[in-house]
Amino acid sequence: MNLLLINPNISTSVTALIEAEARRAALESTRFNVQTAPAGVAYIETPAESVIAAYETFRILADHHGQYDGAIVAAFGDPGVSQAKELLDVPVIGLTEAALANAFLLGGRFAIVGISERIGRWYEETVAHLGMGARFIGYHGLGEAFRDVGTVGRDARDILLDMCRRCAAAGADSIILGGAPLAGLARDIADQVPVPLVDGVGSAVRMAESMVRAGYPPRRSGALAVPPEKPYRNLPPGLSALIGRRTE
Amino acid sequence: MNLLLINPNISTSVTALIEAEARRAALESTRFNVQTAPAGVAYIETPAESVIAAYETFRILADHHGQYDGAIVAAFGDPGVSQAKELLDVPVIGLTEAALANAFLLGGRFAIVGISERIGRWYEETVAHLGMGARFIGYHGLGEAFRDVGTVGRDARDILLDMCRRCAAAGADSIILGGAPLAGLARDIADQVPVPLVDGVGSAVRMAESMVRAGYPPRRSGALAVPPEKPYRNLPPGLSALIGRRTE
Amino acid sequence: MNLLLINPNISTSVTALIEAEARRAALESTRFNVQTAPAGVAYIETPAESVIAAYETFRILADHHGQYDGAIVAAFGDPGVSQAKELLDVPVIGLTEAALANAFLLGGRFAIVGISERIGRWYEETVAHLGMGARFIGYHGLGEAFRDVGTVGRDARDILLDMCRRCAAAGADSIILGGAPLAGLARDIADQVPVPLVDGVGSAVRMAESMVRAGYPPRRSGALAVPPEKPYRNLPPGLSALIGRRTE
Amino acid sequence: MNLLLINPNISTSVTALIEAEARRAALESTRFNVQTAPAGVAYIETPAESVIAAYETFRILADHHGQYDGAIVAAFGDPGVSQAKELLDVPVIGLTEAALANAFLLGGRFAIVGISERIGRWYEETVAHLGMGARFIGYHGLGEAFRDVGTVGRDARDILLDMCRRCAAAGADSIILGGAPLAGLARDIADQVPVPLVDGVGSAVRMAESMVRAGYPPRRSGALAVPPEKPYRNLPPGLSALIGRRTE
Amino acid sequence: MNLLLINPNISTSVTALIEAEARRAALESTRFNVQTAPAGVAYIETPAESVIAAYETFRILADHHGQYDGAIVAAFGDPGVSQAKELLDVPVIGLTEAALANAFLLGGRFAIVGISERIGRWYEETVAHLGMGARFIGYHGLGEAFRDVGTVGRDARDILLDMCRRCAAAGADSIILGGAPLAGLARDIADQVPVPLVDGVGSAVRMAESMVRAGYPPRRSGALAVPPEKPYRNLPPGLSALIGRRTE
């Protein structure tokens, strides 16, 4: 199958991390088209920044429309993901929702570890909006600013490992390593933490593959069917085509 | 005070309704700068369409930055509103949150009446995300497609009135008329419905005036402080200035 | 407009604080009739004490019935407020609900700071009963008994300021200064706390003005309409008139 | 043991129903002091009316202080009950909380049937405030006004029976007959309804006996300990003694 | 009345504690048939272990079917209790649900103290599944492994007392001593803790007596009626009779 793998931010160093982990996690027959957002910020840390990333995600999904069997939006917080499900007949999977589904199947309660304190509120809201708050016991983020979003996982490895251990001590039954910049860290430190570590990218790839294999038909009713047609103006060309298509 | 009044959609006929109701509701000393989105759809009916409207809202807020004491985003569903609070030192108020605050102060439980069935899910999610779900007893929307978003409030007046009466019979203690296209309808039918009708635009104007009068200083901590500075690329000029400004 | 401003407790020193802050916050054209409860306790600290204050609030509202366009019950915890909405055709606003509406529009999460640890449970229950628990991150109260409820805001100013700072550090996006005895403190310390401070009295005045300006008609159905007429006995005269009036 | 049995309303015909059912449900050794409120309304139908009933409940509890091992407030909605727990060292039990504890132990979900539609909202709020909302599937009340609160249970027996059957068909695993005026009805119609019927008065008597037998010592900390001492003025004599007593 | 008192674990030393406390709490006329599970573990610490205990509970209830007016399952966590309510026409009461009903009637918020940290999660889930989570402020368990489940209450008495005091300091209005091995401890330390201590066994006895006295008829509809008849195979004889009986 063909998966469109989107980094909705501008950091190509993070795209490289995402792609490497995606290929490790995928079935042999899965092929990826990897895209980095041409506009936006280095990484999304707040809902305000995710407004921009959601828009860029829409543009990339629209520009490649028809060329993929499923899409992965490789940013925690899932910018544009729940909304894009309306516009596309193929699965669109976000890192957060995939990691949450994984933690859900592992059972018990989960914590999330991420790259900054500020980013935590956005993650917490995402978990709540997705309806998975009942099993979530808290977010822990790096207290210090980091230098390079492409190497923060390696640079702060020991601090992140320590945070994971503290989550386990506080009762987490699994820990999600949140944020694309931490892709791959789970494999590195798994044997030093007493509960399973969930990698967002790996989860998203396996879950996207599962959803594509299930072969669900397009939605023709409900809140995720194509929106009713209506006048539009001055949208980017690909997006016009997607927003403007008719429901039959 | 100067209020920036944004219609985040492209329908100038709806802008006219918004502006008229805003002027009726405002204090004598309040002045409005009224803006209609140059790009987007005719009206927002789903979360996918709100991704576009949120982006356009950001652009308008950024382009006029420094010229207003407060801003009103005059679309129900509040596209970009909670996120824009991060970027601006002045109050940004959405129609939904203002109407909810009003219904909250009226007391008891509220219902929402709007222009289409499909739009209801977006409104329901907005209420839930804002944390006001405990008092919400349900949404009722027009079952038939309408011809003109600028006149739907007048064209479907009798059906909307009947829907309001049924909400009251079902136990609503107040009813929010949801969506900018219904601006002004509350005044027209108030005496025919046995519980208060809440107009989104009027509520937003009075609440924005209250917030501006309170004179809150800029936030310097928390989830609504200016996001930490980070690299960005290819953003529209005004937005670059807003996203890129330093926190001191 | 004419607002009835009620201190449902017996402390005239607190009434003075309330009145001063109310006049500062009000529109120029707003006039106040200020009343202190003739019976009750010095300040309400628990639900048991609020039973008495609610009864006294009812008596004052009844004794002045017909002479005000709106009423403010100037005690945090809103004794008798949600219940009085049934009996009166004009807005009755409590300090808690007004401060919550304000914090709601500021966005994000709020904390409450107040004058004693014991009083916190009552505030927490009030927030929960009003349906605003989802955004509330906790109450902090003075640990030591204070000497004078009329000067506690000034006497414990530095401790209260420190508590506000700790709330901000814990993630509050705004902080409500709870309790009429703290009226005015927000203005004094606002520039030393990195998130907005919400004053209950100021919020109540602006919100009451907004509700009166909206001009909602009396409720004729729902849980806040006048209760069905029924036999009564031995009630204070004003209250008899209010409880005994017919719904038409 | 000696139980103070309070009808917080003025209807002596309802007091008679309460007393009869209480004696049927009680252990042989239990003795009752039965009191009817000297002031108030015929029956409580709304939160506004419960403000008055709560105050009268406080007065009766205070006037007989020291003469009972436990007290029952025999009105559904529990006016003054949770608050009176602060003031007294003996168990104070309300009809709602006792019926809920009973339904809780029966298991599954419960419905409530009562004497008017308007009264339902007060009951629903009471269930929610007591934290038992998760098992509650709804309230059903008589649609027509009744002539006599002392005979409504007999007069509307067939309609109430039919409402109980419909609750069972809707999935109720037990049904609470709400309101003191329905005391005794459960015994009359139990064999015609396929799930257990919970009588508030009978439940309250058995639960009060259980709590008195348990012999809990007075609370010396927490939200239900005696409130901190403070100045008071113009309270009824008994209440002054209760409010004014020292915590040691 | 005759009560079947089941220890669903294999520890006869715990059975002795249960029986002693049950007899102290019971009415004079109550008689007990006390049974210890012939198979299982020494005490239930996790949901996995409760699967086995629930099965053994079913076997004991089935083997003595028809010989008791009510049954008590004397293990915290209530293994098999909510499910057994379906199969029996007499009350089946668990230690947790009885203690929760007691704490509910005491009012305010409760904490739970128990014999191990691991067991806490099972208790927390039980409270949540029973729908009483809104009043629960937390579990505290012994941090060290204990030697003998039959004497842990005495051996760790001082640590448990200290844990109770800390719960009170943290705002608990009552404290449940969770787990049959702590039966009787509440009487021992009640005067050294400033809030009521709830004993599970005592609560269960008094609540079971109350439910038997209420005389509820068998359920003939709802989720707790006897399950529809269906083929079965290889069940223990008593259980076959219970599962296989017809609903009439």
Place this chain on the structure above:
Amino acid sequence: MNLLLINPNISTSVTALIEAEARRAALESTRFNVQTAPAGVAYIETPAESVIAAYETFRILADHHGQYDGAIVAAFGDPGVSQAKELLDVPVIGLTEAALANAFLLGGRFAIVGISERIGRWYEETVAHLGMGARFIGYHGLGEAFRDVGTVGRDARDILLDMCRRCAAAGADSIILGGAPLAGLARDIADQVPVPLVDGVGSAVRMAESMVRAGYPPRRSGALAVPPEKPYRNLPPGLSALIGRRTE
């Protein structure tokens, strides 16, 4: 990989349905060991029946311990699943949790359709216990008793199809066909329902494969680690080995 596929009920006709659908959904390299419970009921309809099925599930998991990379418990309601996660170092997946993870990733809200009205409550409780209640809009079950659990999916096909359509009309964005006896029905009727239909068996196979591929290490802390060792007696041999093994 090797998956143990358990039918925890005694119906071999249902086992055949499960196995057929599992093989259709699986990766080519996946091998199944299919087991039917030797004792129990024809199908689980209530929590009481699931107590027996959970015990039988434990016995089968224990008897084949060490011979599988993952296990699927192919009954909706997930008898023994969350508890078995404690005992095993490999993934154990239930039909409900897998279908919920699938519906979660499809987005929006889901309904469940199943084979009887009575079974609905058990499903509803399972969804709630798993923490996924926020997206669940209701259960619909066959109103009439069916003749043969092995053919009910075919026999009642048209009624079930109609129920699915009504769920979609009521706002479901996906529909879970609940219960192993409906395995395969989704493929048959998918093109006649306007929203995706989720098959429990297919979901469980794909999710189990995803979890096995992720390669999570055994848990050494938290609520899902192996329970602390303790005395046991008279357990079936396989279960003794599993319950009795040491944590290291």
